[in-house]
Structures are given as structure tokens and as C-alpha cells.
């Protein structure tokens with residue numbers, strides 16, 4: 662499934678990315694592991710330009726328009742920040758962003774973000790496997806699911822003053838999905854700090870699921886026994902299931918999921934076929950082997 666770097670890196674300024682990242686001083690060289698291409702053999706695997714990744718966003722805490730997050734999140738305060746890991750754990754822990762940055766070396770992962778609305782982008786994320794963070798908390802044998810909560814701060818987030826979603830934004834994964842090596846916590850993109858509109862200072866990224874599973878601005882992770890109800894399941898259970906695996910064969914009740922529009926390619930460019938599990942079938946299909954994916958959407 663891995664493709665060569667030359668196929669996927671068009672951006673001139675980005676060619677020398679190692680040097681570039683070092684110059685920025687964001688990631689010390691000791692902590693900067695070799696970039697790994699976890700991208701897929703999709704028809705179009707060209708990196709999406711930075712300007713599209715950072716101006717066309719979904720982040721309902723700042724409004725429902727694609728331009729609202731970039732326009733309204735620039736003063737959002739992301740420092741100090743910490744994440745609490747609680748629930749079915751031997752010992753509840755709270756880690757500051759400084760602890761997180763010191764403890765978990767970031768690496769680059771090029772993943773396609775496939776939004777449930779039918780568009781996609783190919784993004785060079787900087788992050789680390791979620792399983793490294795989760796293992797710090799020693800979950801008990803009762804833990805079957807992992808629940809994620811984004812920040813609740815209606816003073817700073819205008820969207821939270823309206824009942825658009827069940828605030829704070831909540832998401833969930835089965836524990837084996839959360840522990841899968843492809844599931845990462847993201848702290849940057851294109852070698853830079855994560856912009857506020859993309860979920861700074863830390864967000865989830867699960868590349869084989871629709872984009873809404875990848876919650877932004879996470880403050881709490883809880884191990885739980887029962888399947889958590891996400892904000893989207895609560896708002897429209899018929900449209901948004903718990904699993905939300907990218908699946909071209911199962912339509913959204915209001916539209917097909919068979920194809921996608923690649924952002925930045927121009928309105929006239931043809932839609933490309935959506936791949937099963939967003940191209941990660943080989944890596945993740947075993948997680949769902951005896952499940953009816955129409956029922957468990």
C-alpha cells in the first residue's frame with residue numbers, strides 16, 4: 662500500500678522537509694523520526710496545499726461555515742493545555758502539553774482525510790500513535806471503549822453558545838481501534854504547529870474513518886465499559902453510527918459515499934472513487950471481520 666515519496670510530494674518548499682522542520686525548531690532532531698508514508702494508492706495522492714487544509718475546515722465550535730474556523734479561531738488560547746486520562750484505569754493521569762511533547766516523539770504521517778460530506782484532502786500530519794499515550798494510564802480489564810472529549814469553552818467558542826451539537830464534542834473508538842498503530846494524536850501539519858482551525862494543540866486522527874471521528878482540541882480521554890454515544894450519533898443516529906468507517910458501498914441516507922471530490926483540484930476535476938476503509942483495508946479489515954458493515958455503520 663505504501664507509495665514512493667516522489668509520487669506524493671509536489672510542494673517545492675516542502676522538498677527538504679527534514680531540514681525545514683529542524684529550522685523551525687519545533688521538533689528537536691533527536692525526536693524527529695524518519696517520515697513514514699502511510700498514504701494509500703488512491704488515484705490522487707498529491708498533497709493538498711497548506712492554504713486549503715487551513716481555510717476549508719469543519720469545527721462547529723467556531724461555526725458551521727467552512728471559513729468560520731479560520732476566521733474565528735485565531736485568538737483561541739491553547740497554552741496552557743492538558744489532557745486527562747480517566748475512567749477504567751488503574752490511576753487517573755493528567756499530562757500537560759509540555760509533558761506530551763517531551764514524552765512522545767512526533768513523526769510524519771501522510772493520511773487522506775475523507776469527510777463524510779464527500780470531499781477529501783491529503784495531509785502531512787505530525788503526530789504519534791495514540792496507543793503510546795493510552796498505555797501510560799494502565800486501563801483495567803473492564804475497559805472496552807475509549808471516549809474522547811474536546812474542550813468546552815463557550816466564552817471562546819461562539820458555536821458552543823448554540824445547541825448545534827451535544828457539547829463538548831464527543832467521539833469514541835473501540836479499544837482495539839484506539840490501540841491500532843495507524844491511529845494517531847496530531848500536534849502539527851506540514852512540519853509546523855497545528856493551526857487553531859485544525860484542532861490545536863492536539864487532536865485525534867483515525868485515517869480509515871470519516872473525518873468527524875477525528876476530534877479536535879482534546880482535553881479528556883476516558884476508558885469506558887460501554888460504547889460511548891458521540892455528539893454526531895446523538896444529533897442524528899440514522900446518519901451517523903459509532904463505527905463510521907469509510908465505506909464506498911454503504912451510502913449516507915442522503916447521498917452516495919462511492920466517490921469524493923479532492924479539495925484544491927478545481928471544481929471541474931473529476932471525483933475519484935472512494936476506497937474501502939479509505940485505502941487501509943489491508944491494515945484494518947481484520948478489526949471488523951465478522952461484522953455486518955451495513956448494520957454497524
Ligand code: MTE
Nearest residue numbers: 718719720721776811830872873875876877
Ligand atoms: N472536532 C471538533 N471538536 N469539532 C468539530 O466540529 N469536525 C470534524 C473533525 N473534528 C469537528 C472535529 C469533521 S466533520 C471533520 S471533516 C474534521 O474534523 C475536519 O478536520 P480539518 O478541519 O482539520 O480538515
